[in-house]
Amino acid sequence: MEKHAQSDAVAATIADAAADCGISLVASLPDGWITSLIQRFETDARFRHVAVNREESAIGLCSGAFFSGIGALALMGASGFLTCIYAITKINYTYQIPLLIGITLRGRLGDPAKFHQSNGLYLEPVIRAIDIPFVAIERGADIARLAAAFRHSRMMARPVVVGFTREALRGEA
């Protein structure tokens, strides 16, 4: 299978997992690793996809959607997630609003982009520093953990982050 076809197949699997656990709103900003996934959400009738202007806007929109009983996913790159600490800690922590956040695990071993060195150093330490439960999606079989992460967010009444590796998103692991 060609690379883009593999990515599309992974995107379809993630979309199925998201739909199965009750997610119907996806707010996103692109990262090169998740373009297939964003395109999938954009064209899949089970979802309303909202392209936002910045990642914090996804946090605000999806947090409000909680009060409509709508399951939501805020999808973004690692760098974008790091810009959201204010919104997450002030909105989701203060008011205890659950939210599932999907990010790319940029900067991990094998990421060739030198401009993601900072994510390699600080992304996961920052996640730990603010005590967000974190679920790594490192291979295809892990995608089923999306539902558990969504439920855990509801149980904890706080955000949960799922982080996708490049290998998982490309269908290589």
Place this chain on the structure above:
Amino acid sequence: MDFAECFRLLAGRLREEIIVTSAGNCSELWWEITRESERVFYLDASMSLASLFAAGIALGTGRNVVALSGDGAFCMNPGMLMVERAMALPNLKHFVLSNRCYGSTNELPMRFPEHVDYAAMARAAGVERVYGFATVEGLGQALDEILGVPGYVFVVLDVEPLRRQLPSPPLDGPELKFRFGRYLERTLGRRIFDEPLHGNASSPSST
């Protein structure tokens, strides 16, 4: 126009709407005037996201959802206009209270508004229904159209600084969440909070 007079008018006319207020004077003054603690979400912990938070709520209801933001909050994230325009929610009504200062932080002046036209920014972002008012009378005359005609609207209200400090609404975050959420469950007929996952007699093994 006088900020408090403006909010008294809105409090008298926004009877059925769901309301989200941004941090600072909008939350403080709405609380002082109304003491409402159910249909209002005082997003007092965060600037710049009140209107998108309101948009999330508006997605799931046909009722009008009104966002009341300060211009300090608006300037932190003016790109919100592009998202709101693209979403084009017929029941989202976004009001920006422009007092040209950071009201709750000792009214420190903002340095941008003298050069910036917020309404023009909204039009440039493609928003079709944009209003601006500098008097309570003008706002009062247009309010039925703003609220009654379906469609996303962006409204700029030029108000004077309050010239006094107000306390924040005395509601802790979780209390506000449950008051607001239970109100929405009751009035929208939609479940927001999950059933308890434990203690269910039909599935004792889940405890």
